[in-house]
Amino acid sequence: MYAALWRVLPGPIWLRIAVLVVLAAILVAALFTAVFPWLDGILNPQSVTVGE
Numbered sequence: 001m002y003a004a005l006w007r008v009l010p011g012p013i014w015l016r017i018a019v020l021v022v023l024a025a026i027l028v029a030a031l032f033t034a035v036f037p038w039l040d041g042i043l044n045p046q047s048v049t050v051g052e
Helices: 002-008 013-043
Strands: none
Touching: none
């Protein structure tokens, strides 16, 4: 998969690396702003199920 992505990217090596860094930053930002909060609500409910 990574080799195919590397072949598809245009330009010299420094441009490919810059594009991959930007794409990785966008992916991490999307995970921290949308995916992880959504999963936290599903996997870590805040309601208490044990009575007094």
